[in-house]
Amino acid sequence: GIKFKNARVINNIINEELFPYHKKNESDRCKILVIRKFDNIIQHSIDQVVLTILELSRRQYFKDLDFEIYGDGNYYEELVEPIRQFDNVHLHRTFIPNNQIHKIHEKAGILLIPSRHDAHAVAMGEGASSGLVVVGSRVTSNPFFMNESQNHTLADAENPVELANIIERLYKNPKEFLNYIDEAEKAK
Numbered sequence: 001g002i003k004f005k006n007a008r009v010i011n012n013i014i015n016e017e018l019f020p021y022h023k024k025n026e027s028d029r030c031k032i033l034v035i036r037k038f039d040n041i042i043q044h045s046i047d048q049v050v051l052t053i054l055e056l057s058r059r060q061y062f063k064d065l066d067f068e069i070y071g072d073g074n075y076y077e078e079l080v081e082p083i084r085q086f087d088n089v090h091l092h093r094t095f096i097p098n099n100q101i102h103k104i105h106e107k108a109g110i111l112l113i114p115s116r117h118d119a120h121a122v123a124m125g126e127g128a129s130s131g132l133v134v135v136g137s138r139v140t141s142n143p144f145f146m147n148e149s150q151n152h153t154l155a156d157a158e159n160p161v162e163l164a165n166i167i168e169r170l171y172k173n174p175k176e177f178l179n180y181i182d183e184a185e186k187a188k
Contacts, residue, residue, distance in 0.1 A: 028109030038073030
C-alpha cells in the first residue's frame with residue numbers, strides 16, 4: 001500500500017541488432033552457457049552454478065551436456081575448483097566485450113543465470129533475444145520478464161537441484177525446448 005511520488009519505470013531495452021535471434025536445433029539444449037563475474041556470489045550466484053553442475057554430474061545423461069563458462073574475478077579459482085574435473089565443463093577465464101557476447105550466444109542453447117537479489121533482466125533479455133532458453137532464479141521481476149507462469153524456467157534462488165531439474169526437463173523434452181524459443185521469438 002505504499003505510494004511513491006515521482007516514480008518511473010525504466011524499461012530494459014535490448015538491442016536486437018547487437019543480439020540477433022539465431023535459430024536453434026534439438027542438440028542445442030545440451031549446450032549450456034554461463035557468463036558471470038566471480039567476485040560477488042551473493043549477487044551473481046556462481047556458487048549455485050557450480051552446485052547445479054555437481055548435481056547434474058550425478059545424473060545418467062551428464063556427459064551429453066556441454067558447459068561453457070566465461071568470467072573472472074577474485075574468487076574464480078575457489079569457485080571453479082569443484083568442476084574442473086569434468087571434461088564437458090569448459091572454463092574461459094576472461095571477460096567478453098559486450099559487442100562479442102552474441103557470438104557466444106549463437107553457439108549455445110541454454111543460458112544459466114541464477115541470482116539471489118539482482119534480476120539480471122538485461123542479460124536475460126539479451127540471451128532470449130539471441131534465441132537462448134533462459135534458466136535462472138525467481139527473484140524480483142524475473143517471473144514477469146521471463147513469463148514464468150508459462151515457461152517454468154526459473155528456480156528458487158537457493159535451490160541448485162531445482163535448476164538442475166529444469167535443465168533435465170529441457171534435455172528430456174527437446175520439443176518443449178524448441179517451443180520455448182519459438183514463443184520467445186514471437187513475443188519480440
